[in-house]
Amino acid sequence: QLQLVESGGGLVQAGGSLRLSCAASGFTFSTYAMSWVRQAPGKGLEWVSGINSNGGRTSYADSVKGRFTISRDNAKNTLYLQMNSLKPEDAAVYYCAKGCLSPTATMCPVYRYWGQGTQVTVSS
Numbered sequence: 001q002l003q004l005v006e007s008g009g010g011l012v013q014a015g016g017s018l019r020l021s022c023a024a025s026g027f028t029f030s031t032y033a034m035s036w037v038r039q040a041p042g043k044g045l046e047w048v049s050g051i052n053s054n055g056g057r058t059s060y061a062d063s064v065k066g067r068f069t070i071s072r073d074n075a076k077n078t079l080y081l082q083m084n085s086l087k088p089e090d091a092a093v094y095y096c097a098k099g100c101l102s103p104t105a106t107m108c109p110v111y112r113y114w115g116q117g118t119q120v121t122v123s124s
Helices: none
Strands: 003-007 010-013 018-025 034-039 045-051 058-060 068-073 078-083 092-098 118-123
Touching: 003 092, 018 034, 018 092, 018 118, 034 078, 045 068, 045 078, 058 068
Parallel strands: 010 118
Antiparallel strands: 003 018, 018 078, 034 045, 034 092, 045 058, 068 078, 092 118
Protein backbone atom coordinates (compact mmCIF):
# COMPACT_ATOMS: atom_id res chain seq x y z
CA GLN A 1 0.00 0.00 0.00
CA LEU A 2 1.02 3.59 -0.49
CA GLN A 3 3.24 5.03 2.25
CA LEU A 4 4.98 8.33 2.78
CA VAL A 5 7.27 8.41 5.81
CA GLU A 6 8.94 11.68 6.81
CA SER A 7 12.02 11.97 8.98
CA GLY A 8 14.68 14.49 9.89
CA GLY A 9 12.73 16.93 12.00
CA GLY A 10 13.95 18.17 15.35
CA LEU A 11 14.94 21.15 17.44
CA VAL A 12 17.31 23.68 15.93
CA GLN A 13 18.40 27.19 16.81
CA ALA A 14 17.39 30.08 14.61
CA GLY A 15 19.83 30.34 11.74
CA GLY A 16 20.46 26.63 11.75
CA SER A 17 19.72 23.94 9.19
CA LEU A 18 17.77 20.71 8.92
CA ARG A 19 17.28 18.22 6.12
CA LEU A 20 13.94 16.47 5.91
CA SER A 21 13.46 13.21 4.05
CA CYS A 22 10.33 11.45 2.83
CA ALA A 23 10.56 7.78 1.91
CA ALA A 24 7.87 6.79 -0.56
CA SER A 25 6.55 3.34 -1.39
CA GLY A 26 3.53 1.67 -2.94
CA PHE A 27 3.39 3.77 -6.09
CA THR A 28 5.60 4.72 -9.01
CA PHE A 29 7.36 7.60 -7.28
CA SER A 30 9.24 8.78 -10.37
CA THR A 31 6.05 9.65 -12.23
CA TYR A 32 4.48 11.96 -9.65
CA ALA A 33 5.02 15.54 -8.65
CA MET A 34 5.67 15.86 -4.92
CA SER A 35 5.36 18.65 -2.42
CA TRP A 36 6.16 19.66 1.12
CA VAL A 37 3.36 21.25 3.14
CA ARG A 38 3.56 22.54 6.71
CA GLN A 39 1.21 23.39 9.52
CA ALA A 40 2.23 25.66 12.36
CA PRO A 41 0.45 25.45 15.72
CA GLY A 42 -2.98 27.03 15.50
CA LYS A 43 -2.62 27.78 11.79
CA GLY A 44 -3.79 26.26 8.55
CA LEU A 45 -1.86 24.25 6.04
CA GLU A 46 0.78 26.10 4.06
CA TRP A 47 2.23 24.76 0.84
CA VAL A 48 6.02 25.12 1.09
CA SER A 49 7.61 23.69 -2.04
CA GLY A 50 6.99 21.39 -4.98
CA ILE A 51 9.03 19.43 -7.49
CA ASN A 52 8.11 17.82 -10.76
CA SER A 53 8.46 14.12 -11.43
CA ASN A 54 12.03 14.11 -12.74
CA GLY A 55 13.32 16.79 -10.39
CA GLY A 56 14.06 19.29 -13.10
CA ARG A 57 11.52 21.88 -11.96
CA THR A 58 10.94 23.27 -8.52
CA SER A 59 8.81 25.96 -6.94
CA TYR A 60 8.69 27.60 -3.52
CA ALA A 61 6.48 29.69 -1.33
CA ASP A 62 7.76 33.23 -1.00
CA SER A 63 8.24 32.66 2.72
CA VAL A 64 10.98 30.06 2.12
CA LYS A 65 12.43 31.05 -1.23
CA GLY A 66 16.21 31.32 -1.11
CA ARG A 67 16.43 29.37 2.16
CA PHE A 68 14.86 25.98 1.38
CA THR A 69 15.76 23.55 -1.40
CA ILE A 70 13.57 20.68 -2.50
CA SER A 71 15.05 17.69 -4.29
CA ARG A 72 14.33 14.06 -5.02
CA ASP A 73 16.18 10.84 -5.70
CA ASN A 74 13.95 8.71 -7.88
CA ALA A 75 16.33 5.74 -7.62
CA LYS A 76 15.79 5.78 -3.86
CA ASN A 77 12.11 6.82 -3.96
CA THR A 78 12.94 9.66 -1.60
CA LEU A 79 11.98 13.33 -1.41
CA TYR A 80 14.11 15.85 0.46
CA LEU A 81 13.80 19.34 1.86
CA GLN A 82 17.01 21.13 2.81
CA MET A 83 16.14 23.97 5.17
CA ASN A 84 18.76 26.63 5.87
CA SER A 85 18.66 29.89 7.80
CA LEU A 86 15.72 28.64 9.80
CA LYS A 87 13.50 31.16 11.54
CA PRO A 88 11.15 30.70 14.50
CA GLU A 89 8.23 31.16 12.09
CA ASP A 90 9.36 28.02 10.22
CA ALA A 91 8.39 25.90 13.21
CA ALA A 92 5.67 23.51 12.14
CA VAL A 93 4.81 19.94 11.35
CA TYR A 94 6.12 19.26 7.87
CA TYR A 95 4.31 16.82 5.61
CA CYS A 96 5.29 15.36 2.28
CA ALA A 97 2.42 14.96 -0.12
CA LYS A 98 1.94 12.94 -3.29
CA GLY A 99 0.94 15.21 -6.09
CA CYS A 100 -0.32 14.68 -9.57
CA LEU A 101 0.71 12.42 -12.42
CA SER A 102 2.40 15.07 -14.51
CA PRO A 103 5.89 15.40 -16.00
CA THR A 104 5.96 19.18 -15.62
CA ALA A 105 3.83 20.23 -12.67
CA THR A 106 5.45 21.35 -9.43
CA MET A 107 2.13 22.19 -7.82
CA CYS A 108 -1.04 20.15 -8.03
CA PRO A 109 -4.69 21.04 -7.40
CA VAL A 110 -5.22 18.10 -5.03
CA TYR A 111 -2.94 16.14 -2.72
CA ARG A 112 -4.68 12.93 -1.74
CA TYR A 113 -1.90 11.18 0.13
CA TRP A 114 0.17 12.59 2.97
CA GLY A 115 2.76 11.31 5.36
CA GLN A 116 2.38 11.41 9.13
CA GLY A 117 4.52 14.52 9.39
CA THR A 118 7.76 15.44 11.15
CA GLN A 119 8.02 18.19 13.75
CA VAL A 120 10.41 21.09 13.23
CA THR A 121 11.02 23.36 16.20
CA VAL A 122 13.13 26.51 15.90
CA SER A 123 14.32 28.26 19.01
CA SER A 124 15.05 31.97 18.96
